[in-house]
Amino acid sequence: MDSLISSPYWSFLVLLLSILLVAQLISRWRFHPFIALVIAAVFVGLISPDLVRDRGLIAAIELPMTELGSMAGKIAWVIALAAVIGTAMMESGAASQIVSQLLKRLGEKQAGLALMLAGFILSIPVFLDTVFFLLIPLGITLAAKTGKDYVLYVTAIGGGAAITHSIVPPTPGPLIMAETLGLDLGLVISTGLLLGILPAFVVLFVGKKLNRALRIPLRIAPAPIVAGGKELSLGLSLLPILLPILLIGAASLVEALTGSVPEWLGFLGNKNLAMAAGTAVALYLWAITRDLQSTVLWEKIGKPLEIGGLIILITSAGGAYGAMIGHTGIGEAIRLSSENLQLHYIPLAWLIAAVLKTAQGSGTVAMISSAAIVSALIGDGSELPYHPVYLLMAMGFGSLFVSWMNDSAFWVVARMSGLTEKEALKTWTFLLAIISLAGMLQVWLLSWIVPLI
Template sequence: MIPLLILLLGIVIVVGMIVGLRINAFVALITAAIVISILSPGEWSIRIARVATSFGATAGSIGIVIAMAAVIGVTMMSSGAADRVVQAFIRFLGQERGSPALAASGFVLSIPVFFDTVFYLLIPLARSMFSQTGRNYLKYVIAIAAGAAATHALVPPTPGPLVIAENLSIDLGTMILVGACVALPATVLGLFYAGWLDRRMPVPMRDVPGVEITTPQLSQLPNLGLSVLPIALPILLIAGKTVFLPLLGSDTVLVRWILVLGDANMALLLAAIASTALYIHMRRPSRKELSTVIEQSLMSGGLIILITSAGGTFGAMLKEAQIGPAISGLFAGSSGTSGIGMLLLGFGIASLLKFAQGSSTVAMITASAMLAAIITPESLNFNVVYLGTAIGAGSLVGAWMNDSGFWIYSKMSGLTEVETLKSWSVLLVILGVSAGITSLVLSIFLPLT
């Protein structure tokens, strides 16, 4: 069967099952992978087996990291460590700079913690600040969303960027460093938009069931250094491996330790141990309570592992279908044009998938899987990490009422649907486009080849 028709059929299956039939993304992606595998070249005896093999390979690559990240997120929330990080930003920047403090808190916390959890944590602080100042409520709400959404889409170990790195064979440390550099200016632009819209569309703070105005006392929270440790430790270990290993070179004891500790699985495991130990120290839970907290975090991470592994399988089957050679001719020409074309293609595909089915994570997984089947070393004249950040940027554009983040933002902040479209949807366009432009500019002037 013609490879491009196989690709089109795979996209129709994924989007049709998720949007039309409201079926879970895992089932949609694995079904599409099986159909593509059956239609692709190869012995009939392996056409189903290779799907299971690819699924297992992807799960083996990212399963531990996602599971440990889920444990870190839940235990940081339960121990008060996340609250302590937020309080530190507010004390450092001051109440008069409340929106930058909230944006910085969302930016940092959304690296290991899922977006909806971060927003739920920070929205009471936005309400508390409005109660004290009587103004800028919408500015505070948008600031939280700007920081949290940017790193959610661009910085591992959040599942979407993590799978982008896995699918495109991007060094994880490089993805963390470059993703943060791309997310930062996007967040700053989001803050400017927050101030601009707040002046032109003042929004009152409305009562929201279940959301209380709370400000935890510092005496009830852990030490700042210990609170930051579960976030800083894996970033330093993974990024340190990326930075220092090329400089050291030879096979020494130090190099061996860097290889072990800088491995993403080990780094996240150590961070999860540190976060869990802090939770035990602060809350003194019973064995049953501790077991429940860990199990809940692993259950939330389990579904993400299934979806991301299915996405990796989908991409592997596209490779079996020879999608890459079929599409590469469309981007023939000079190497520079081809590389820029790939960035635009990755951004565009992720945006269309986001608009069609609502989930940024599914958009990142599917788009990166498709691009992994297309790109070759000759098709890019820059580090593939910029294609990864372009896909992450594209996954932010196109947020509307089929996006779960739309309703989390709307219902927890007390905004109407129209106010949410004007603030949340436009904000994500600004974040996505600015991050995409930053990726393009960096790929030209800092190719990292």
């Protein structure tokens, strides 16, 4: 037993036991994810002999708290602002205007494409559950009007939102993966948007196939959709999303082309300032469309900040758990065990995230934890034959596989759409599994064709 504990392979057992603990706490005993992840982080510290020997038993408690605070410091501001942008866009009517303009310009025959694009766009600053809540009434209304294509509308909304939720910051999972791997945020955003195009078409293809194969009735009556007090143009509606992306992307592009960034551009392209600019625009649009005074406006942002605060707690706890896994030496253990197997890191990164997602249900937790493991595995990434951003994308797509009963998004889609559990498994679960596999294969192929180094 002593030889096993002292061997580098002990970290595999630590990882396995901690995953089982997280899955048991969240799925079986219904612990809140924040509490479950902090407990798991402390548990990892307690059964890590090198940590206890070098720093003492108290380090098993203190180090996870330090890591939690460190992660919160990196992502708290951005996530809080993303929550405010999302609420402001819905309350101002900007979100519904994006959808209505897409439907108007593409036509009713292309309603599936319009809803998929709306989910794809809105899920960049807005959380997946919220996007589905926002868009599914449109899908229900269209299905009631036409008497067909309901399965297509459900899968288009959910699939489009799931893609950007998993691979495009500032949603929490991709944001923390970028921080963990030390990647430029502009590069991650642009790569995620580009690599999301093919899976988006896969969503429509699979959605149409499922729509023809399944006969699922519309069980929910359509409800009226509330628009903003004053109608916004499409350009203004998109501005809270596009402004941060353009500012961050401009700094990243200049650096990629010239090798350096002017200080003023680096300042404007900093993720914290860029998100603040997008938030300012979103709040301004909210105020002018609803005729809100500043005091009322600031009172109203309390709710999205509360929602953002909960997300910050969960993601920071996930970061602490992932960091503690990294402290076990899991990277070296994987390297030693795979040095003669010629394993490719991209399918390995995908597999780690997929296993974590299937075991405990949360895609965000899967991304955070797998990023810590992969970061420990690759070190600074200098020896990789491709850019580490491909590993981030592989883990993002892995976090979509498999969404079933232990995933909160599964129940949101099922309940809001009026699907039975069996129908949700045939549609939502199947769709995300296909997106996940297609995304991973795309990433694997592109890492060979366009290594970006």
